[in-house]
Amino acid sequence: MEFQQVLLRVQEALTGDDLQDLVFLCSDLVAAKDLSTVTSCTQLFLLLENQDLLSEEDPSLLLELLRIMRQNSLIRNLHFEAFTQTDFTTFPPRISPYRQLLYEVSESICDQDLKNIKFLLIKTLSRKKLEKEMTLLQLFLEMEKEDFLNEDNLDVLQEIIATVHPGLEKRIIQYKTESSGGAVIAQETGNSSVPYTPAPPSPLTPVDTMEDQMDRLSLTAASEISGDQSQLLEITSNSPLTENPEIPQYEMNGDRRGVCLIINNYDFSACKLGNREGTDIDKASLVAVFQWLGFEVVVEEDCDRMRMLQVLRDLASRDHTPADCVVCCVLSHGRVDGIVGVDGKTVTFRELTETLSPYLCPSLFQKPKLFFIQACRGTNNQRAVFCQIFSEDEDTPVSDAAVPRDSIPEAADYLLATSTVPHYVSYREKGKGTWFIQSLCHNLQLLVPRGTDLLSILTQVNSDVSRKTDRSGLRKQMPQPEFTLTKRVVFPPPKTRPPLQ
Template sequence: MESDAERVAFGDDLFKVIEGMTKLETEQLKFLCFGHIPVGTIEQMDITDLLQSLKERRIISADKYDFLIECLILIGRNDIAHQLGCDTDDMHALDSSLQKYKSFAGLESFIILLHTVADNMEEKEVKKIVVYFSETAYISRGKLKMCHNGFQLLSLLLKVRHIHANNLKTLLDLVQVLNRKDLEEKIKLYQDINSSSDESYKPTSYVPEENKNKSDDDDDDDDNSDKNADNGERNLQHYKMTAKPRGICLIFNNVHFMTENLKDRIGSDVDKDELVKVFTNFHFEIIEYRDLTKTEMRAKLGEVSSMDHREYDCFVCCILSHGTEGIVYGVDGEPLPYTNITSPFQPSKCKSLTGKPKLYFIQACQGLAYQSGEEDIEFDGLSMSVPTSIPNEADFLMAYATVSGYVSFRSKRNGSWFIQNLCKVFRDCSKKYDLSDMLLMVNNSVSKEDGLMGNQIYKQIPAPLSTLRKKVFF
């Protein structure tokens, strides 16, 4: 734990940064942090929030400013870097390394490249690119028109996954439209330096024996499973899961409600934190939102579904909120049907996720508190039930915390039974078992939990419903 003196010193150092930053420099600093803080989260931050978040994530501390110093050098604020303890010789050495996209403090090389491109774009060039992308189906014209500098433009393109580290074609097209040979050379230098790291990550530990020595194309050929049938049983294929990042993991965490009949969901942050850890470890890009109304939730679902998911292998959505039959609630107490949650990602509306697994993990609750006995336990839905049908389109999985007519439980200290057991099983078993097997383990683990009300013991069983056609290995 920090001493009072350390907190004062740390605050003074951060004040030096805050005091000296212009609006554009703040945009640049936020841009450089995209590899460490989700894009959707960082957009809403001011400079104070940003630095506090970096501290909470232990990226910077009272005796650790190397990440911040590298950022300051990139945006040309050597004076502030000097105030934080970096001498001239170190600055020259760091600047030389950063020009070669090499960071000693954890800055992502791709973000350094994008910063270089954005920093060298003039306003008229940004306008030219806005016109160039205005016909793109995956990008809102209104949002494009709000981009007035290179950082705003590339931030938007990053957010909708129109540019990414695994494929530099769009970025090369962008600089070629501008006829910027200098920027094209910088991109090619990045490619040369990072050529070995651009190869797709292909874990082998989870590949079933019957699928070894097969190409990725074989995985997508359903007819092959008939040819490989053994004793009349089909050998199940598995979805491709090698992209980095694997895909978007969208998390809605509704804790504080505006209506009297829906209590605050104390303990939900514990669930959210575990989900972030697990899916970050699975190489997903996390986008998290807290305390959204029904309208806001629908809008965010629409935004994510309109992204370009072509380079992704999967989509995950986690919803932590109150709920009742077939719905979850926004913090305004308005109901959001499950159909409104899944429909934006159906093939007709999100073509870039066609044929890819779309996984939903829903901890929905009604918020009826457990009054007598251990006050740490609350009910998450006394008459909670789920639809009797699953999405018409294939490749969906809906994993609900409970079945029709039964409560689900959440601990104020330890989080919900469903999410906590889900995360534990995923952490312990993902290298050996597929998603279907792990959800059976979650069912078994949750079924062993006990909820006490007076002298009566209450139980819970989750309800996964699936139209998946293949196995999912994280």
């Protein structure tokens, strides 16, 4: 009964256009003659149930369809028990990448574009069909019937899209590349169709530069030790290295946890970068997790450079006296020095973080200011490095690479957790979100109830993301937390159960 109520609520929430989208997405799963009689969502769901494609025990197809259609708020509001207790990563996707590509293209085409597409097809399809009132998805189905379009033949579609909407052509080219075996998961640079070329090995760091590197920000817990560092030299054999005083925690017992600002940049059509498909999945995960942690969540969509700075100034103008901390999550394209707005202009990391400095926002003095950045920091691909076997008398080579100078302000109590190290890309999957944000949300849900501090959680995120790879097994990603925290950040365990992801 509960599952049927969920299906009824889905129908009530969706429009007639949404029904047409569902029918199109299911056109590889159900016979065309059966779909032609569908007039409601519940009728479609009944067809899927009769063909064992949808059931209370396996509602994964429903969730997949709603995710493709970016109905994330609807998913959250359903509160269906099976959604919260089922690991949907174990279910194979039912909707093909080809069908999702066509749906994605249709979402970017306006009414005038559709008229232009029909005009270009006037010698390909019959005039009678083209004069009918039909959506682009229905037009795609007509092209498939006439064998002008299928997953192995996108040439006609590509030629038309290149004329009507040139910005979408690269998405079709990307699909062709991926389906031919040369796939690279969509990158945050918006340039995912660039062929992979291994970067040359990095030269060893000269010994005479190591002294200069010592004054850069440390990424280890040793950076939390204050006072005269020369005291470290006073350790004797009578003082075991395992004896460490308990590192204090930031207070987390204010009237409210604080504000979590999420800047979600998807539409980059104004600057010719690719739209960030899948970012709404990350946004939904962040909203659910930080609300669960007790934050007031504020979401800003598609911000250019000036808008990003303004929303941060608005955040700084608030009175944070009753709050424990503040969080800012940015989902966007990026460059080595900062975040790219939807106008193609960059907000540097220093501009991003200094907005919340105690000089501009005194109520955040000595309170943690936490930034989580999902964006590329360059265009290089990180190569997979495979284990080497060394003889017992050889030392395994290690790296002492340092953090770039001035990457975060010198003021205390900051954390800047970026999805990748400088000069490299980070990866995003349209149907699952980004590797970094999804791992962050998962580990916050898993480890906060256990009392784990935030830096330890981010260490686990580093571990999880570092083990992921694309289908070729050659491209990797390494997140990087940088901080000037002076205490441990430990969120109080929420009393409610973890949110749905």
